[in-house]
Amino acid sequence: MDFQYFIELFFGGLTRGSIYALIALGYTLVYGIIELINFAHGEIYMLGAFTALLVAGVLGIMGFPAGGILVVAALAAVVWSAAYGYTLEKVAYKPLRGAPRLSPLISAIGMSIFLQNYVLLAQTSDYVPFPRLLPEMEFLDEIGVMGPSDFLILVTSTLAMIALSLFIRFTRMGKAMRATAQNRKMALLLGINADRIISLTFIVGSALAALGGVLIASHMGQVNFGIGFLAGLKAFTAAVLGGIGSIPGAMVGGLVLGIAESLTTGYLSGNYEDSLAFGLLILILIFRPDGILGKAKVQKV
Amino acid sequence: MINYFGKALLASCWFMLLTLPVMGIRLNSVDQTVEWQLGRVALLGVAIFFLSMLWTWCFSRKARGQAIVSLPPAVSGSLKQLFSLPGRNAHTRAVSLGIVLVVMLAMPHVSSFYQTNIMISALLYVMLALGLNIAVGIAGQLVLGYVAFYAVGAYTYALLNQAFGIGFWACLPVGGFMAVLFGLALGFPVLRLRGDYLAIVTLGFGEIVRLTLLNWASLTGGSGGIKDIPAPGFFGMDMDINMSTMFVYYIVLAAVIITIVVISRLKNSRVGLALQALREDEIACEAMGINLARVKLSAFALSSCWAGFAGVIFAAKTSFINPASFTFMESAMILSMVVLGGMGSIVGVVIAAMILILAPEYLRAFSEYRMLIFGAIMVIMMIFRPQGLVTGERRRYRITKLHGNAAKERA
Incomplete structure (x- = not known):
């Protein structure tokens, strides 16, 4: 139980947590605007990982250099996942605006099952190895707490989160998104095209999830059609932990969950790693449903 | 164009x-x-x-407010008669129910062993779907971890039998009771939650139960599960495998009939009406003087109880259980039966469960696509027909006397 061990666990948790944070951002963005738990979000992440794998495979066989493959594959994953997210919203959620609240949720669960089985039938039910594409980074060996993939995950996810924050804060579209989240009717009156903003939210959220998918696939080295379910639930836990609807909340929640999981696995036992997330989720929802950074809301008649 | x-x-x-x-x-x-x-x-x-x-x-x-599929009037008329409230067309209804009952009773005698087995699992799903329908359809509480209660029932029988040699019939009520205890254990903390948060918490609960069964290997045998669970006995009679399958079939059939009777009585009882009020509007329901906590807990208890019974029967039927039978996909499947059948409608849910289990069994080409289709059904039903195949009928009062008096006064 020395300090070095703790530091390793801490950085492992940080890596894991930043992936959760990337996916959690998608949940939080969507929930903030249309108050829907996008149950199929984990599947978008899985599709991102699969797209990257397939594109990387094709390019690898054609003989591209490793670094180039990683960039192109990641780009393809982001583009296709964003397209899946956009289509998902148009097909499964848009027709249900104004329906009772449980309807879109059930539709989302249906979509999640559909997408999982779509990949299962079109590809395979096995774990598929993800090619090793990361360049060697020698300076990391000297520090010795993380490998190249951890480093890549931390840097990329930090950059993505900074970019998202800037986008939300300063661009015209980001402002429109915030306005729609605050009050959709008022935003409509001010000439904001709410439908377009909702689509944009799905696109941005899906792109972030795809980025998470590519990073985790290159970190773990394998991909499966079922990875989205657990990752999605954990990311949702992270979003709730930080206060759903709040963007900094999702980031903090993801990191907290990742570190908590890593420390439990390291010091207690790996068997209950997944139970921890669910247990935590239940406890937060019961005792502090608004999360760490969320604001309490009063249910109105 | x-x-x-x-x-x-x-x-x-x-x-x-x-x-x-x-x-x-x-x-x-x-x-x-x-x-x-x-x-x-x-x-x-x-x-x-x-x-x-x-x-x-x-x-x-x-x-334009039209139905997507409009049946010819003759067909839709007779369907309406069949599913209409008791009282009206009681005769047609009794006859058709009688025919269904006779067919179901005769089924294991005319069909093969294999088909009887399929029918048993279909009937188990009918029972589960009807049980979930109490929470989701009647009370409007979206429970995504329903399979946890099923697992509790199954493991109750398996463990009690393994440790103390207790038989099926003694375990049946115990399994139901344990499931109710778990239902209440879940229900208490989530009283304040509603809608989507409730759904997620129940999902987490279901996963925790499954993971516990998987990891607590000293008690539950982990992923290896529990083997050699005895089939139900009948006054110590010796039964070969054919006989005992047939016997299990009749037990499930009886259980389904009891479930249907109890739920149709429940729907119009005081508790059932309170549950429906809860579904329509929680705040209005509380304002009408209904004790929300009590009603919600009874929804959880009533709903989980059936899963417990079904679990005991399932363990006895398969003689082997392991956590892989109790994944989230099972819960989702049961939920899609409720959604397809029509929330709150007994006939609809029974038909939907039968279709969703039997169709993939008999159309082999189709069975690979089973989960894909389940997912698609949930989306399509929500978009085009949220009330399900058969709309759940609400009890309506027609106070003819009052109308009559009003008419007289006007005259």
Whole structure:
């Protein structure tokens, strides 16, 4: 139980947590605007990982250099996942605006099952190895707490989160998104095209999830059609932990969950790693449903 | 018209692009080759072209307030008679119920062992779907971890039998009771939650139960599960496998009939009406003087109890259980039965459960696509027919006397 061990666990948790944070951002963005738990979000992440794998495979066989493959594959994953997210919203959620609240949720669960089985039938039910594409980074060996993939995950996810924050804060579209989240009717009156903003939210959220998918696939080295379910639930836990609807909340929640999981696995036992997330989720929802950074809301008649 | 085709063409192109990587590329990692399966993508494009036109057409019908599928009046009339409230057309109803009952009773005698087994599992799902229908359909509490209660029932019987040699009949009520205890254990903390948060918490609960069963290997045997669970006995009679399967069939059938009777009585009871009020509006329900905590807990307890019974029967039927039978996909499947059948409708849920279990069994080509279709059904039903195949009937009061008096006064 020395300090070095703790530091390793801490950085492992940080890596894991930043992936959760990337996916959690998608949940939080969507929930903030249309108050829907996008149950199929984990599947978008899985599709991102699969797209990257397939594109990387094709390019690898054609003989591209490793670094180039990683960039192109990641780009393809982001583009296709964003397209899946956009289509998902148009097909499964848009027709249900104004329906009772449980309807879109059930539709989302249906979509999640559909997408999982779509990949299962079109590809395979096995774990598929993800090619090793990361360049060697020698300076990391000297520090010795993380490998190249951890480093890549931390840097990329930090950059993505900074970019998202800037986008939300300063661009015209980001402002429109915030306005729609605050009050959709008022935003409509001010000439904001709410439908377009909702689509944009799905696109941005899906792109972030795809980025998470590519990073985790290159970190773990394998991909499966079922990875989205657990990752999605954990990311949702992270979003709730930080206060759903709040963007900094999702980031903090993801990191907290990742570190908590890593420390439990390291010091207690790996068997209950997944139970921890669910247990935590239940406890937060019961005792502090608004999360760490969320604001309490009063249910109105 | 051109607009119509153009839209479909656009959709078809969009979906072909969308599915290009996942459907069109297959990697062969052994000999490092790429198989391009563009034929599949093109086929999908053609399918999407027609589906998209169908989709637009369905929306235009929906916007005009018409039913998507309109049956010929004769058929829809007789269907209505069949499913209408007791009292009206009691005769037709009794006759049709009688026929169904006779067919169900005769079934194991005329069909093969294999078919009886399929029917048993279909009936178990009917029971589960009806049980979940209490929480989701009648009380409006979306429970996503329903399979946890099923697991509790199954493991109660398996463990009690393994440790103390207690028989099926003694375990049946105990399994139901344990499931109720778990239902209350889940219900208490989530009293304040509603809607989607409740759904997620119940999902987490279901997963925790499954993970505990998986990891607590000293008690539950972990992923290896529990073997050699005895089939139900009948006054110590010796039964071969055919006889005992038939016996299990009759037990499940009886259980389903009891479930149907109890739930149809429940719906119009005081508790049942309170549950329906809870579904419609929690705040209004509380304002009407209904004790929310009590009603919610009774919804959880009533609902989980059936899963417990079904679990005990399931363990006795398969004689082997392990956590792999109790995944979230099972919960989702049961939920899609409730959604397809119509929330709150008993007949609808029974029919939906039968279709969803029996269709993949008999149409082998179709069974691979089973979960894909379940998922699609949930989406399509929510969009085009949220009330399900058979609309759950609400009890209505027609106070004829009052109307009569009013008419007289006017005259």
